[in-house]
Amino acid sequence: xxxxxxxxxxxxxxxxxxxxxxxxxxxxxxxLLVDPAKRTAFQRASSGELELNAYGRIIASGxxxxxxxxVSARMKTEYGFTSE
Numbered sequence: 001x002x003x004x005x006x007x008x009x010x011x012x013x014x015x016x017x018x019x020x021x022x023x024x025x026x027x028x029x030x031x032l033l034v035d036p037a038k039r040t041a042f043q044r045a046s047s048g049e050l051e052l053n054a055y056g057r058i059i060a061s062g063x064x065x066x067x068x069x070x071v072s073a074r075m076k077t078e079y080g081f082t083s084e
Contacts, residue, residue, distance in 0.1 A: 031060040
């Protein structure tokens with residue numbers, strides 16, 4: 001296994017797809033790379049209103065219920081993320 005594969009596998013456990021509404025009420029989705037030290041706190045708080053930047057870094061976002069296929073493919077390639 002290459003170094004890049006190991007990094008991708010490690011990151012995959014810390015990338016989350018968050019669906020909800022933005023501050024204006026529009027449906028939105030976010031891919032969040034959660035700080036490993038904050039992962040447990042994020043998972044506990046994820047059912048309520050969140051300030052995503054408090055838990056990690058938004059690596060992709062957009063409007064609508066679901067991310068487009070090309071963004072999901074990029075998350076899989078770059079971060080090893082696979083959907084639920």
